[in-house]
Amino acid sequence: MTAQQRRATGIILVAALVAILAIGTVLAGGYRVNLTPSEPLGLWRIVPLDRPVAVNDLVFICPPVTAEMREARARGYLRSGFCPGGVAPLIKTVIAVAGQHTEIGASVSVDEQVISSSSFASRDGKGRPLAPFPSGIVPPGYVFLHSSFPGSYDSRYFGPVPASGILGLGQEVLTYAP
DSSP states (O other), X not given: XXXXXXXXXXXXXXXXXXXXXXXHHHHHTTEEEEOSTTSOEEEEEEEOOOSOOOTTXXXXXXXXXXXXXXXXXXXXXXXXXXXXXXXXXXXXXXXXXXXXXXXXXXXXXXXXXXXXXXOOOSBOTTSOBOOOOOOEEOOTTEEEEEOSSTTOOSHHHHOOEEGGGEEEEEEEEEEEOO
């Protein structure tokens, strides 16, 4: 190996080490990159939630490991990540908490109030059938999630999820809404 090759190798190794340290610092600091259209694309921060979750909170949440989530992963709705089941956390808005009644028809309503931008799609973008989650009362310790993005995979399809999966509130840092 020539001196020039050793120097180039050293530069590449240092650059790789700096990149790994930067990524580690970002992840340890609660920062995440959103690459899905459910919320604006870009850099987000997970802010610790020091109170009970409430309606209209925008949260990062690890979905539970259920048959619905395994199917969603197989269909490509969920990205790879550090949550149980090997999926990335979801960024969604809480639209109902324990005790509230959700109804899913042509759109979603919570306690008889229609949620805007909540139309139900009977097929996904590849033409595969989708089924609505049965309507009902959100159980204790659970939340019902929504995204106004028309193609979002949210509680319309998988139902309420355990609030224990909430990582924190979503805070935009450097984002772009296409």
